[in-house]
Amino acid sequence: MKRLANFYTEREQSILGGGFILLLILLWELMPRLVPPSKGFSLFFTTPWKVVEAAYQLFVENKIQEHFYVSSIEFLAGLGLAIVVGLPLGLLTGRSRNLDAMVDPFVTIFNATPRLIFLPLFILWFGIGIWSKIMIVFIGAVFPLLINTYEGVKNVDRVLVNVVRSFGANEWQIMKIVVLPNSVPYIVAGLRLAIGRAILGVVVGEFFGASKGLGFLIATAATNYKVDVVFAGVAIFMGLSLILTMAVKKIESNLSRWRPEEAKTF
Amino acid sequence: MKLKQFFAEHRRLWLGLGSVLFVLVAWEALLTYVFPLNPFFFTKPSLIAVAFKEQVIYGALWGDLAVSSKAFLWGFSFAILVGIPLGAVMGWRRKAGYTLDPFFTALYASPLVALAPLIIVVFGVGLFAKSVLVFALSVFPFIFNTFAGVRSTDRLLINVVRSFGGGEKDLYLKVIFPSTLPYIIAGARIALGRGLVGIIVGEFYAASEGIGYAISRFGDTYRLPEMFAAIFLLMIAAVALTEGMRKLEDVLAPWKPSQERR
Numbered sequence: 001m002k003r004l005a006n007f008y009t010e011r012e013q014s015i016l017g018g019g020f021i022l023l024l025i026l027l028w029e030l031m032p033r034l035v036p037p038s039k040g041f042s043l044f045f046t047t048p049w050k051v052v053e054a055a056y057q058l059f060v061e062n063k064i065q066e067h068f069y070v071s072s073i074e075f076l077a078g079l080g081l082a083i084v085v086g087l088p089l090g091l092l093t094g095r096s097r098n099l100d101a102m103v104d105p106f107v108t109i110f111n112a113t114p115r116l117i118f119l120p121l122f123i124l125w126f127g128i129g130i131w132s133k134i135m136i137v138f139i140g141a142v143f144p145l146l147i148n149t150y151e152g153v154k155n156v157d158r159v160l161v162n163v164v165r166s167f168g169a170n171e172w173q174i175m176k177i178v179v180l181p182n183s184v185p186y187i188v189a190g191l192r193l194a195i196g197r198a199i200l201g202v203v204v205g206e207f208f209g210a211s212k213g214l215g216f217l218i219a220t221a222a223t224n225y226k227v228d229v230v231f232a233g234v235a236i237f238m239g240l241s242l243i244l245t246m247a248v249k250k251i252e253s254n255l256s257r258w259r260p261e262e263a264k265t266f
Numbered sequence: 267m268k269l270k271q272f273f274a275e276h277r278r279l280w281l282g283l284g285s286v287l288f289v290l291v292a293w294e295a296l297l298t299y300v301f302p303l304n305p306f307f308f309t310k311p312s313l314i315a316v317a318f319k320e321q322v323i324y325g326a327l328w329g330d331l332a333v334s335s336k337a338f339l340w341g342f343s344f345a346i347l348v349g350i351p352l353g354a355v356m357g358w359r360r361k362a363g364y365t366l367d368p369f370f371t372a373l374y375a376s377p378l379v380a381l382a383p384l385i386i387v388v389f390g391v392g393l394f395a396k397s398v399l400v401f402a403l404s405v406f407p408f409i410f411n412t413f414a415g416v417r418s419t420d421r422l423l424i425n426v427v428r429s430f431g432g433g434e435k436d437l438y439l440k441v442i443f444p445s446t447l448p449y450i451i452a453g454a455r456i457a458l459g460r461g462l463v464g465i466i467v468g469e470f471y472a473a474s475e476g477i478g479y480a481i482s483r484f485g486d487t488y489r490l491p492e493m494f495a496a497i498f499l500l501m502i503a504a505v506a507l508t509e510g511m512r513k514l515e516d517v518l519a520p521w522k523p524s525q526e527r528r
Contacts, residue, residue, distance in 0.1 A: 017368035101281035112508040113501045114462040120485030203380045222383030238376035
């Protein structure tokens with residue numbers, strides 16, 4: 001008994017947290033058996049087990065792989081483009097005050113606006129193929145990267161920069177030796193936010209004018225009242241974003257143990 | 267000499283204004299003198315200005331904006347009403363925090379927007395579904411920021427209030443609430459952005475009115491100047507809200523903790 005109590009107190013956090021999620025899933029599964037749903041309601045209702053079955057079915061039919069492939073290309077290409085553009089721009093605006101002043105209005109405006117409003121425009125410009133999604137992923141992900149890189153550069157220790165400069169380093173060497181290493185934690189934090197925005201872009205981009213991708217799968221399933229397929233698709237997105245954000249979060253906490261506690265952001 | 271000094275003092279402002287003006291002029295000039303304008307593909311500032319005048323000053327876009335704001339306000343208010351107490355309980359009661367944290371984290375980290383088609387199919391096209399979407403997206407920043415705020419409350423202050431005989435009510439009103447406030451407002455800013463996403467997606471997906479619907483309708487009918495006018499209107503509203511929230515943050519919580527800018 002004592003050992004059991006010890007076991008509990010040592011792992012209280014994970015037992016309570018994991019237990020609660022398991023309990024919810026169990027309740028969800030048992031609900032239709034405890035309270036039989038009415039006919040209209042059962043149209044929108046599904047249970048976790050049915051979701052698993054639907055996911056398995058899609059997997060066997062090779063459908064998930066197909067949609068997943070398209071979605072991941074959009075995600076990777078858009079995020080890659082965002083990194084290629086956002087990082088250098090963030091470094092430059094962080095180092096040059098004039099450039100910062102010139103770019104700042106655009107960054108403020110675009111960052112405040114949900115970039116998804118450009119989706120109809122991108123569909124018009126890039127068609128309903130993969131490129132309109134890549135662009136919406138890009139424009140969603142680029143700003144958190146840019147802003148966080150900028151913040152990292154701005155927070156660099158002036159003394160260190162001056163030391164390196166006194167020893168005759170040029171701007172490029174300052175960047176390489178002091179600024180870039182110092183900004184890494186910020187960049188990783190920006191990357192975490194960017195991943196969230198990128199997934200958002202993939203999902204929403206595929207809702208409209210698409211013929212492939214997990215978002216498309218979800219949207220068509222919803223209009224056909226295949227609720228179990230909807231949840232299967234949502235669960236895949238959930239799993240992916242959890243894995244990705246947790247991985248980046250792990251890197252982040254390794255890199256920035258010294259930073260004060262902050263609220264979670266995704 | 268005076269002019270030079272004036273310029274030097276407000277250098278940031280001038281450079282910012284200048285670059286915005288430059289982009290607008292270059293956009294207009296390029297499409298007027300260099301490339302022939304294909305009105306089904308692109309548009310230019312002068313045409314957008316005309317459309318803006320028509321749509322915003324005389325036109326129907328205000329109605330659309332009002333419809334969207336209504337759904338936004340309902341969802342956002344409920345997010346505040348639910349999120350702050352939940353976060354406070356999670357922060358104050360250790361076990362409640364342990365129990366709810368992983369579940370809410372999973373929901374917060376996942377793109378809940380993926381549920382939009384289902385929410386719209388279930389709740390129908392209209393105010394209610396959009397409000398639900400806004401609520402689902404914007405409740406989590408309130409929960410987690412309140413949670414973090416309550417948890418980081420200075421134990422010393424709590425002990426001081428207790429030592430001087432303060433009750434539970436004093437604790438909440440005099441220590442926990444003021445020290446959590448900056449976190450809550452920072453959360454509100456994040457929630458604002460997520461709520462706007464909810465509105466836009468809801469209206470793109472299925473709606474008969476609203477600013478998102480207006481944008482996608484103008485896009486479908488190749489009315490690019492009107493579309494840009496609607497986009498600009500939304501941009502102005504979004505910037506006003508975000509900057510307003512930032513100002514509010516400075517006024518209500520000048521002692522704010524370090525926060526990433528996003």
